[in-house]
Amino acid sequence: MKKLFGVLLILLFAYISNSQNKLEVTDQDYINSDVEMADQFRADGKIYVLTGIILIILFGIVTYLVIIDRKVARIEKERGKTFD
Amino acid sequence: MRKSWWKVLTVIILVYVVVGGLLLDVPRLHILNETIRALYFHVPMWFGMIILLFASVIFSLRYLRTGIKDFDTRAAEFANVGVLFGIFGILTGMLWAQFAWGQWWSGDPQQNGAAIGLLIYLAYFVLRGSLEDDGQKARISAVYNIFAFAALVPLLFILPRMTDSLHPGSGGNPGFNAYDLDSRLRMIFYPAVIGWTLLGVWITSIRIRIRRLSLNQDV
Numbered sequence: 001m002k003k004l005f006g007v008l009l010i011l012l013f014a015y016i017s018n019s020q021n022k023l024e025v026t027d028q029d030y031i032n033s034d035v036e037m038a039d040q041f042r043a044d045g046k047i048y049v050l051t052g053i054i055l056i057i058l059f060g061i062v063t064y065l066v067i068i069d070r071k072v073a074r075i076e077k078e079r080g081k082t083f084d
Numbered sequence: 085m086r087k088s089w090w091k092v093l094t095v096i097i098l099v100y101v102v103v104g105g106l107l108l109d110v111p112r113l114h115i116l117n118e119t120i121r122a123l124y125f126h127v128p129m130w131f132g133m134i135i136l137l138f139a140s141v142i143f144s145l146r147y148l149r150t151g152i153k154d155f156d157t158r159a160a161e162f163a164n165v166g167v168l169f170g171i172f173g174i175l176t177g178m179l180w181a182q183f184a185w186g187q188w189w190s191g192d193p194q195q196n197g198a199a200i201g202l203l204i205y206l207a208y209f210v211l212r213g214s215l216e217d218d219g220q221k222a223r224i225s226a227v228y229n230i231f232a233f234a235a236l237v238p239l240l241f242i243l244p245r246m247t248d249s250l251h252p253g254s255g256g257n258p259g260f261n262a263y264d265l266d267s268r269l270r271m272i273f274y275p276a277v278i279g280w281t282l283l284g285v286w287i288t289s290i291r292i293r294i295r296r297l298s299l300n301q302d303v
Contacts, residue, residue, distance in 0.1 A: 025266040029111035038118050051106045058102055062095050065286065069091075072293045079297065 091286055097279030104272045111266070115184055122180045123265075124272050128280040129173035130198075134240070136166035136284050137205070141233040144226035156222035157299070159229060161291040163208060165284050170202045185250050194251040197239035204232045 041047060105124035113120060140162035147155035177195065178188045189195060211228055215221035244251060265273060 025111045025113075025269070029113060030109055030268075032112050035112035035114055036117060037112055047106060051103060054102050054106070055099065058098060062098075065290070066091075069286075069290055072290055072297070075297055076293065079300075 090282060094279060094282040094286055097275050098283065101272060101276040101279050105276065108272065109268065111269075119180060119184055120269075122176065123269065124276040125280075126173065126176040126180055127273070128276045129169045129176060130240070131277045132281040132284045133166045133169035133173060134236075135281050136162050136169060136288065137233055137236065139285075140166060141230055144229040147222060147226045153218075153222065153299075154296070156226060157295050158292055159226060160212060161288050161295060163205060163229060164291065165288045167202060167205045167209075168287075169280075169284055170198065170205070174198055174202065181250075190250065192244075192250045193247050194240065194244035194249050197244055201232075201236040201239045204235055208232055 038047070101124055105121055110118075110120050140159045143155045143159035143162060146152070147159060174195075177198075181190060181192075181195070182188045185192075208225060208228055212221055212225045215224060
């Protein structure tokens with residue numbers, strides 16, 4: 001399994017580092033004011049509402065997954081199987 | 085929930101990705117505007133898919149070498165969740181494309197390649213479902229799985245780069261094409277890939293355990 005993981009990592013980074021012929025993103029791109037972004041939305045603080053909503057859904061799904069995980073573990077235990 | 089440290093890690097990473105992905109600064113680029121943040125959600129679906137499907141192929145190979153049924157179970161479930169990630173990738177990509185490229189589906193080579201690749205994988209499940217004999221099902225679907233992955237790699241990574249594609253990494257649209265990721269984007273993008281992939285592995289592990297229980301199969 002360790003070997004497999006190593007191969008995976010190499011593949012992943014080979015793909016990520018394959019970035020020839022690309023434009024640099026410069027610091028200027030972070031501070032220019034001619035590209036419209038959701039600045040007012042952020043200034044109003046509504047981005048935190050959105051973040052909260054997405055986090056609630058994320059936590060909900062994770063909690064649900066944990067419950068299913070435990071349920072499966074309980075059935076495994078009942079059947080005397082303890083693989084994980 | 086034994087050995088669950090990596091599940092905790094998954095949740096921590098995903099919370100970081102959501103919070104950082106929405107709140108931290110991103111470059112202000114034309115056409116993309118705020119949608120550049122989709123980089124943390126759309127692209128990791130494809131990375132996650134390819135990693136899960138690669139794991140699936142490894143288990144198919146191990147099944148063919150050893151004949152141990154559990155490897156077939158793992159291969160099938162990894163493929164299953166991998167395809168789920170692929171479907172998320174297509175859907176999120178279409179929504180993003182509607183606003184960045186102006187069309188839900190513009191026949192972009194990478195879009196077409198992804199769609200064909202997913203259809204090849206859907207056929208994998210049709211194939212599995214259509215074979216009655218368990219040994220035959222495992223063997224034939226393992227061979228097919230290797231073929232499917234071998235077809236997917238050129239469809240996603242090679243063919244789109246040989247022609248003009250709207251996606252980064254190929255020729256074409258200069259206003260949109262190929263911004264290199266800078267370190268600030270990478271700070272979230274890499275954890276995003278790891279976090280979403282781990283979530284996929286978690287879901288897969290539960291599916292595998294349920295499948296084993298339903299088959300009453302030992303490891």
